[in-house]
Amino acid sequence: MPTALSPERPRTGVTRLTGGRLVKGDRLVEEDLWISSVTGRILRSQEVFYEHFVIPDETIDLKNKILCPGFIDVQFNGAFGFDFSTVPEDLTDYQKGLKRFNRHLVRTGVTSYLPTLPSQNADVYHKVLRYLAPSGGSRNALEGSESLGAHCEGPFISPTKNGIHSLEVLQEAPNGFADLETCYGAGNLNHPAEESRSPVTMITAAPEIHGISTCIPEVTKRGIRFAIGHTEASYEEASEAIHLGATMITHLFNAMRPLHHRNPGIFGVLGKAEGRERPYFGVISDGIHLHPTTVKIAWNAHPEGFILVTDAQYTAGLPDGVYPWTNNDRWVKKGHLLTREGSDTIAGSSATLIECVSNFWAWSHASIPEVIRAVTATPAEMLGLKGVKGTLDADADADLVVLDAVEDAEGNRTLKVEQVWKFGMLVSDAADESFGL
Numbered sequence: 001m002p003t004a005l006s007p008e009r010p011r012t013g014v015t016r017l018t019g020g021r022l023v024k025g026d027r028l029v030e031e032d033l034w035i036s037s038v039t040g041r042i043l044r045s046q047e048v049f050y051e052h053f054v055i056p057d058e059t060i061d062l063k064n065k066i067l068c069p070g071f072i073d074v075q076f077n078g079a080f081g082f083d084f085s086t087v088p089e090d091l092t093d094y095q096k097g098l099k100r101f102n103r104h105l106v107r108t109g110v111t112s113y114l115p116t117l118p119s120q121n122a123d124v125y126h127k128v129l130r131y132l133a134p135s136g137g138s139r140n141a142l143e144g145s146e147s148l149g150a151h152c153e154g155p156f157i158s159p160t161k162n163g164i165h166s167l168e169v170l171q172e173a174p175n176g177f178a179d180l181e182t183c184y185g186a187g188n189l190n191h192p193a194e195e196s197r198s199p200v201t202m203i204t205a206a207p208e209i210h211g212i213s214t215c216i217p218e219v220t221k222r223g224i225r226f227a228i229g230h231t232e233a234s235y236e237e238a239s240e241a242i243h244l245g246a247t248m249i250t251h252l253f254n255a256m257r258p259l260h261h262r263n264p265g266i267f268g269v270l271g272k273a274e275g276r277e278r279p280y281f282g283v284i285s286d287g288i289h290l291h292p293t294t295v296k297i298a299w300n301a302h303p304e305g306f307i308l309v310t311d312a313q314y315t316a317g318l319p320d321g322v323y324p325w326t327n328n329d330r331w332v333k334k335g336h337l338l339t340r341e342g343s344d345t346i347a348g349s350s351a352t353l354i355e356c357v358s359n360f361w362a363w364s365h366a367s368i369p370e371v372i373r374a375v376t377a378t379p380a381e382m383l384g385l386k387g388v389k390g391t392l393d394a395d396a397d398a399d400l401v402v403l404d405a406v407e408d409a410e411g412n413r414t415l416k417v418e419q420v421w422k423f424g425m426l427v428s429d430a431a432d433e434s435f436g437l
């Protein structure tokens with residue numbers, strides 16, 4: 001329980017979190033964390049207390065729970081009935097839906113994310129990308145989860161590895177980067193000479209598609225992450241894409257050639273090779289997209305690049321049933337399984353990130369810090385946000401999750417989100433359902 005605040009003492013906006021086990025690097029550390037809702041950042045606790053004599057407004061006892069950075073999901077198509085790529089007649093409805101979505105999402109522990117658009121016609125990008133830009137400027141905890149910019153997954157992808165992406169909208173880029181500008185909108189792609197961040201943070205494309213590999217240096221020069229995905233690329237083609245600046249693999253194993261002993265395909269680039277960087281890679285550990293052993297193999301191959309993503313669709317958080325999708329297609333949702341009606345094609349997931357994190361902890365022999373890293377420090381590094389997000393170090397944003405880690409007598413392991421803090425403010429508390437945004 002928070003300590004009482006004396007009425008005469010002015011509020012400082014400072015909270016001291018005590019009695020928790022903090023995820024710091026590869027260790028769980030028992031120490032206090034001081035945060036400010038004024039700056040929205042983690043404070044240098046020694047300095048604040050001993051040099052500036054700041055008394056916290058509240059001291060909260062975490063009762064031995066795990067305290068970790070807020071989760072980051074870099075592949076998120078929608079949830080709770082809201083789909084980033086469905087454009088309503090009236091765009092103010094889109095804005096309202098997005099606001100509601102952000103307040104819902106933060107309760108799941110995802111404090112920042114990349115809203116993801118599977119392949120679309122240009123007019124969809126031109127209409128909605130502006131609303132999905134990084135929302136960092138406002139730093140308002142009451143808005144809930146924060147966009148770190150859009151992830152455009154397609155439409156420059158392989159027609160034979162399209163998954164549920166509509167074939168009619170797929171494109172090639174014979175004119176190079178100019179085709180990307182026409183498709184996404186030139187103003188939505190950072191201009192190297194401008195300071196402010198444009199809406200697009202990451203592009204997933206297939207490097208073997210005509211004109212795409214030559215675009216990679218221009219994409220990365222603009223501070224946009226290039227991810228390889230939905231692709232027929234061979235090991236050699238993927239290696240070349242990395243050499244040109246690709247730093248990420250989108251949902252490893254799904255919608256790409258499988259590992260073959262004579263051509264290791266994209267999985268091969270996780271291995272060490274002279275003169276080539278090893279990329280980050282997204283993994284969907286929802287229990288459906290990949291076998292638990294496959295997930296563990298990927299993690300063991302390159303733990304520093306391992307990022308858990310949900311690839312959640314708008315049906316996440318909705319009851320089981322049949323739901324409409326584009327082109328008169330329909331989806332069938334059964335638990336976490338989401339398929340195109342009348343087929344076995346997986347249509348993304350309906351899982352939450354904490355469920356994926358919990359699965360990975362249950363399946364692997366990874367420690368809690370190693371598991372948490374896959375949704376905090378590693379995605380932050382991939383996005384160039386090291387020290388800002390995904391860490392409990394001083395000066396980082398005070399986006400926090402309090403977790404309950406349960407291991408029963410049979411060795412079953414579960415992680416649950418207990419509290420979520422955004423920019424130094426408590427925004428969700430499982431112990432008090434009435435509390436929240």
Ligand SMILES: [Zn+2]
Pocket residue numbers: 153163230251255
């Ligand atoms: Zn995909």
